Structure formats: structure tokens, C-alpha cells
Amino acid sequence: xxxxxxxxxxxxxxxxxxxxxxxxxxxxxxxxxxxxxxxxxxxxxxxxxxxxxxxxxxxxxxxxxxxxxxxxxxxxxxxxxxxxxxxxxxxxxxxxxxxxxxxxxxxxxxxxxxxxxxxxxxxxxxxxxxxxxxxxxxxxxxxxxxxxxxxxxxxxxxxxxxxxxxxxxxxxxxxxxxxxxxxxxxxxxxxxxxxxxxxxxxxxxxxxxxxxxxxxxxxxxxxxxxxxxxxxxxxxxxxxxxxxxxxxxxxxxxxxxxxxxxxxxxxxxxxxxxxxxxxxxxxxxxxxxxxxxxxxxxxxxxxxxxxxxxxxxxxxxxxxxxxxx
Amino acid sequence: xxxxxxxxxxxxxxxxxxxxxxxxxxxxxxxxxxxxxxxxxxxxxxxxxxxxxxxxxxxxxxxxxxxxxxxxxxxxxxxxxxxxxxxxxxxxxxxxxxxxxxxxxxxxxxxxxxxxxxxxxxxxxxxxxxxxxxxxxxxxxxxxxxxxxxxxxxxxxxxxxxxxxxxxxxxxxxxxxxxxxxxxxxxxxxxxxxxxxxxxxxxxxxxxxxxxxxxxxxxxxxxxxxxxxxxxxxxxxxxxxxxxxxxxxxxxxxxxxxxxxxxxxxxxxxxxxxxxxxxxxxxxxxxxxxxxxxxxxxxxxxxxxxxxxxxxxxxxxx
Numbered sequence: 001x002x003x004x005x006x007x008x009x010x011x012x013x014x015x016x017x018x019x020x021x022x023x024x025x026x027x028x029x030x031x032x033x034x035x036x037x038x039x040x041x042x043x044x045x046x047x048x049x050x051x052x053x054x055x056x057x058x059x060x061x062x063x064x065x066x067x068x069x070x071x072x073x074x075x076x077x078x079x080x081x082x083x084x085x086x087x088x089x090x091x092x093x094x095x096x097x098x099x100x101x102x103x104x105x106x107x108x109x110x111x112x113x114x115x116x117x118x119x120x121x122x123x124x125x126x127x128x129x130x131x132x133x134x135x136x137x138x139x140x141x142x143x144x145x146x147x148x149x150x151x152x153x154x155x156x157x158x159x160x161x162x163x164x165x166x167x168x169x170x171x172x173x174x175x176x177x178x179x180x181x182x183x184x185x186x187x188x189x190x191x192x193x194x195x196x197x198x199x200x201x202x203x204x205x206x207x208x209x210x211x212x213x214x215x216x217x218x219x220x221x222x223x224x225x226x227x228x229x230x231x232x233x234x235x236x237x238x239x240x241x242x243x244x245x246x247x248x249x250x251x252x253x254x255x256x257x258x259x260x261x262x263x264x265x266x267x268x269x270x271x272x273x274x275x276x277x278x279x280x281x282x283x284x285x286x287x288x289x290x291x292x293x294x295x296x297x298x299x300x301x302x303x304x305x306x307x308x309x310x311x312x313x314x315x316x317x318x319x320x321x322x323x324x325x
Numbered sequence: 326x327x328x329x330x331x332x333x334x335x336x337x338x339x340x341x342x343x344x345x346x347x348x349x350x351x352x353x354x355x356x357x358x359x360x361x362x363x364x365x366x367x368x369x370x371x372x373x374x375x376x377x378x379x380x381x382x383x384x385x386x387x388x389x390x391x392x393x394x395x396x397x398x399x400x401x402x403x404x405x406x407x408x409x410x411x412x413x414x415x416x417x418x419x420x421x422x423x424x425x426x427x428x429x430x431x432x433x434x435x436x437x438x439x440x441x442x443x444x445x446x447x448x449x450x451x452x453x454x455x456x457x458x459x460x461x462x463x464x465x466x467x468x469x470x471x472x473x474x475x476x477x478x479x480x481x482x483x484x485x486x487x488x489x490x491x492x493x494x495x496x497x498x499x500x501x502x503x504x505x506x507x508x509x510x511x512x513x514x515x516x517x518x519x520x521x522x523x524x525x526x527x528x529x530x531x532x533x534x535x536x537x538x539x540x541x542x543x544x545x546x547x548x549x550x551x552x553x554x555x556x557x558x559x560x561x562x563x564x565x566x567x568x569x570x571x572x573x574x575x576x577x578x579x580x581x582x583x584x585x586x587x588x589x590x591x592x593x594x595x596x597x598x599x600x601x602x603x604x605x606x607x608x609x610x611x612x613x614x615x616x617x618x619x620x621x622x623x624x625x626x627x628x629x630x631x632x633x634x635x636x637x638x639x640x641x642x643x
Contacts, residue, residue: 053510053511053512054510162598162599163598164598165598192367192368192537192598192599193367193537193539193578193581193582194367194577194578194581194595194598194599195595195598196581196582197581197582197583197592197593197594197595198581198594198595198596200583200592201591201592201594219510219511220583221511221585222582222583222584222585223583225583225585226583226592249585259512260511260512261585262515263511263512263514263515264511264540264585265514265515265518265538265540265541265543265544266540266543266544266584266585266586267539267540267542267543267567267579267582267584268543268567268584268586269543269544269546269563269564269567270564271543271544271586273515277512277515277516277519278512279466279516281480281481281482281483281510281512281513282510
């Protein structure tokens with residue numbers, strides 16, 4: 001299948017904000033290495049999962065693929081063309097085809113805009129449809145995402161809706177321009193447990209119907225399992241393992257992936273964990289550990305791990321791991 | 326086993342400008358010494374409100390309008406402010422969801438431990454108090470030097486461990502943990518649950534674990550209470566509830582969560598969303614979403630029925 005999006009050696013370093021005096025005497029600038037040399041591709045019609053703990057750089061990566069942030073280095077090719085080569089105006093045109101669903105449906109909807117207006121807003125920006133056509137299209141998409149009766153909900157404000165409905169509004173707004181590529185940044189993390197399954201099913205169904213390609217960002221491995229075709233596991237700004245979902249879950253090769261899989265709480269009282277959980281927490285991305293970034297917490301770390309940085313090597317079909325083991 | 330807490334027909338209401346929020350309606354619950362009770366439900370189901378009312382920490386306008394809460398036979402609802410103060414922290418401790426907002430950023434960890442200690446043990450010397458904080462940190466797996474640091478210098482997992490340490494320093498026998506792992510990452514969450522399990526044996530604790538995460542409950546709880554829309558839905562042994570949920574809500578909840586160890590091709594979804602507690606639906610609060618709703622469910626609220634060694638509030642078992 002054809003690649004829709006290719007990410008190569010992408011880096012994003014955020015300069016550390018310091019006080020004036022500190023800046024005067026500082027020897028060199030310090031950076032938070034949020035994303036450090038990340039490469040992957042997404043094929044047309046695929047759901048690529050980006051999984052990791054908070055602070056691993058998954059959201060930053062997601063934003064870079066839509067050029068919501070400018071990278072420090074590296075490139076993102078969309079349909080074989082670098083998205084960073086577009087002018088500001090051209091990029092705005094591109095946004096019609098590249099959309100995002102944010103995590104928090106409370107923060108991403110204006111409390112003063114009726115939801116019908118909010119959903120139709122991208123059309124006002126991207127097309128020259130008149131008001132009646134916009135409303136028609138809006139009602140149509142609202143029914144599609146399960147906001148029915150659409151004509152009744154059209155005039156409602158976000159505070160009059162439930163959390164699940166609000167997230168449907170955000171999804172509808174992202175889909176109204178008929179995009180090809182959608183970045184879903186933890187779209188169900190804020191929803192109630194009983195609503196999550198429904199939103200997940202909705203996203204799968206919409207993907208089929210609209211022929212979408214997703215970059216699905218999540219910290220929940222169990223969630224990723226339901227929707228993703230392939231997953232990339234991130235740790236401290238790096239991809240440590242990438243491959244087909246089934247393969248990665250069945251034969252995890254990186255110690256970090258194994259740990260993550262073991263740590264997921266299993267809703268079964270008879271289940272007992274067999275893989276040990278390492279001590280300690282994710283270190284700071286300002287001065288990441290030398291060598292392999294996971295080595296201080298790794299149970300099978302060797303002497304080379306704190307000196308050299310492992311590259312991604314193929315361990316199975318389309319399955320790559322950055323580990324010396 | 327001895328009963329430590331007995332809640333009888335508790336109702337907590339929040340009168341607000343548009344009506345009364347019936348956050349907890351007619352909930353009865355018994356807690357045995359040494360058990361871990363998982364209190365499960367979605368946001369707004371009243372689980373946290375129930376937790377807060379046990380310590381009488383409800384924020385106004387919330388108040389207990391009905392019921393009894395017998396702690397070792399004494400009714401918490403009827404206690405004077407003085408009596409409840411001697412209970413809080415000393416006998417019943419509570420830890421909250423977000424450790425960053427529960428710790429004071431301006432005080433060192435040791436000062437915060439000492440404040441807790443001196444409030445309840447006026448004659449304690451400073452050195453002795455410091456010692457006790459040190460010992461506590463050791464049993465939490467944190468190096469005692471960290472006592473001299475401020476909350477911002479600690480990681481999220483450590484802060485949450487400090488919180489539980491502060492809760493336990495006065496040797497309470499009941500711990501209420503309100504979503505203790507929600508702000509933690511998966512690996513740290515697993516570490517924390519292991520720690521909680523260890524501390525529980527060491528301190529002979531009775532724990533009420535309030536959470537929406539059924540995975541956490543499965544790993545830790547002996548018994549489970551499921552709440553929905555302010556009411557009690559099902560109470561029973563954890564194994565029994567996970568194996569064979571009786572109430573349609575429990576059944577829906579359990580089959581709608583992804584389990585990483587199972588091959589479920591499709592998740593079962595529950596239509597609708599949780600009820601509005603100002604105008605709850607008549608009859609059973611769950612009936613608008615219930616796949617097995619009957620005529621009686623729309624009209625009359627079900628009582629709590631015994632079935633298969635469990636308590637279920639559903640007409641199917643009435």
C-alpha cells in the first residue's frame with residue numbers, strides 16, 4: 001500500500017525558559033528533547049498507534065505531523081511532499097485534508113458557540129458553501145457521529161451536552177471537511193468508562209465510512225489494541241519499538257514494551273502479573289540518560305547500554321526494535 | 326470478622342439554584358475489618374461523595390440528609406465537630422486523586438509530616454516526629470533524605486506515596502483512597518498498587534478504594550460495590566462479580582472495558598450516558614439505558630435484593 005505520511009528523523013527541542021540572570025551566566029542553552037530523531041510512516045487507510053507514558057513526546061509528534069509546531073530538524077512528507085515546504089497560505093489549504101481531534105472536549109469547544117456553528121466552522125474557512133449548504137452538511141455529519149436528532153442539538157451549547165456528546169461534536173468538526181488524515185490525540189481519555197467503548201466503536205466505523213487514516217495517540221495499550229493496525233512505542237522522545245500491533249503485543253522485544261504490557265491493570269481478579277515492574281520513573285527529557293534512554297530502569301541492561309545508543313533493527317516482518325538484546 | 330463501618334440508608338443532597346442534586350440516594354454498606362472494598366462507578370455516580378461523607382468533608386451546599394454511619398458502633402452523622410476532628414487522620418485517613426494539589430508547595434515534606442503528627446499528638450518531640458517520618462518513608466520505598474525536599478522536587482509517583490504515608494503516619498484503621506492512581510502513568514500505577522497491597526498487610530488496614538478503573542479493583546479488592554447515578558447497584562465478592570455480574574449495568578460496564586489479555590473482537594457498548602441527578606429518571610435510574618428494562622422499572626425504584634450471596638438492586642432479582 002501507498003504511504004500517506006512519512007516522518008523522517010524528526011526532532012523537536014524546546015528551549016528551556018530561564019530567568020534573565022541565569023541566561024547571562026549560562027554556559028549553553030538547555031533544551032527539552034521532546035522528540036528526538038523519530039522516523040515512521042503511515043500507509044493509506046491504516047491506523048497507526050503512538051503509545052507511551054506522559055512526557056514521552058507522543059503529542060508533540062502528533063502536532064508536528066500536522067505542522068502545528070515547527071520542527072527543530074527532520075521532515076514530514078504528506079503525499080510525497082514535505083509539509084514544511086508549503087507557504088502559510090498553502091498549509092491552510094492543506095488543513096482541510098489533515099485534521100485533529102483533541103483530548104479534552106471541554107477545552108477544545110468554545111463555550112459561546114452553538115455546536116452547530118462550531119461543527120460548520122471549518123467549512124466556512126475552507127469552502128465557499130453558502131449558509132444553507134453548510135447547515136445541511138453539518139446536520140448530515142452530526143447524524144453520522146450519532147448526534148441525533150441533529151436539528152434539535154444544532155442550536156445547543158457545549159455546556160448543555162454530556163461529555164460523550166461533546167467529544168462527538170469534536171469528531172464531527174474534524175470530519176466535516178472530508179479529511180484523509182486525522183490525528184486523534186487521546187480522544188477517549190476524558191470520557192466515562194461506559195462511553196469510551198462507544199466512542200472507540202464510532203471512530204472505527206467512521207474510519208471505514210470516510211476512508212480515513214489515523215494517527216492514534218494513546219497511553220492505554222488496551223485501547224490501542226482495539227483500533228490500531230500498527231503501533232509505535234515511545235520512550236523519552238524516541239521510538240523504542242514499532243511494528244504490526246498483533247506482533248508487538250504477542251512478541252514484545254523491547255524491555256520497555258514488555259514492562260508496559262505487564263503494567264496494564266487487567267480487569268480479572270484471578271490474573272497475576274508475571275513480569276516484574278521496574279523501580280523508578282521516567283527521567284527528565286532535559287538531560288536524558290546517555291546510551292539507551294531506558295537503561296537505568298531496564299532489568300536486562302548490559303554494560304554497552306549506557307554508552308551506545310541502539311538503532312532500530314528488524315526482528316520480525318516489519319517489526320523494529322531499538323535494543324542491544 | 327468484625328464490622329468496622331456500617332452505612333445505613335445514607336442520602337447526600339446538594340441543593341443548588343436549579344434544584345437538588347441527589348448525589349447519594351439510600352445507600353447501605355457494611356465494611357469488615359481488614360478488607361479492601363472497591364467502590365466503582367463512572368464520574369458523577371456518587372462514589373467520591375460517599376467517600377467524603379464518611380469523613381464529613383462534604384463541601385457546602387452538600388449535606389447528609391438521611392441515614393447513619395456507624396464507625397465501630399458510633400454514628401459519624403451525629404458526632405460533634407470535636408469528635409469528628411479526633412477521627413480524621415487519626416482513625417480514618419483519606420488520600421486524594423491529585424497529590425500535587427494536596428501537598429503544600431511552600432513546605433518541606435518533613436514539615437508537612439510534622440504538622441500532621443503535632444495536630445494529633447501534642448506532646449511529641451521534634452526529633453521523635455522526624456524519626457517517625459523517616460521510618461514511614463522507608464516503608465514507602467523512598468530514601469529518608471527526600472524528607473528535606475519540597476513537593477516540586479519529587480516525581481508524581483513519589484508524591485502519591487508521600488500522600489499515603491501522611492495518611493498512615495497516625496496509624497488509622499480505615500483508609501479511603503479516592504482515585505489514587507488516576508494521575509499516574511501505567512508503570513507507576515502498577516508500582517503504587519503493589520505498595521498499597523504491601524502496606525495493607527503491614528498496617529492491618531481496611532481500605533475503601535474509590536475508582537473508575539476496574540483493572541485496579543480486580544487486582545486489589547476483596548469485595549466490590551458498584552454505584553450508578555447515586556444509587557447502589559451491586560455489592561459482592563470481587564471474583565463473583567467479575568465472573569458473573571448480575572445487574573445489567575455491571576454486566577455492561579464489565580464488557581465495555583478493553584482487556585489486554587483477551588481477544589474481544591468487538592467491545593459491547595452501552596447506549597446513552599449517565600443520568601442527570603437533578604432530574605433523575607423515575608423508577609430505576611438505569612432503566613433508560615437498560616437492555617432488559619421492564620414496565621415496573623420505569624415506575625418504581627427497585628429495592629436491594631439478596632441473590633447468589635450478593636446484593637443487587639434490580640427488579641430482575643426482586
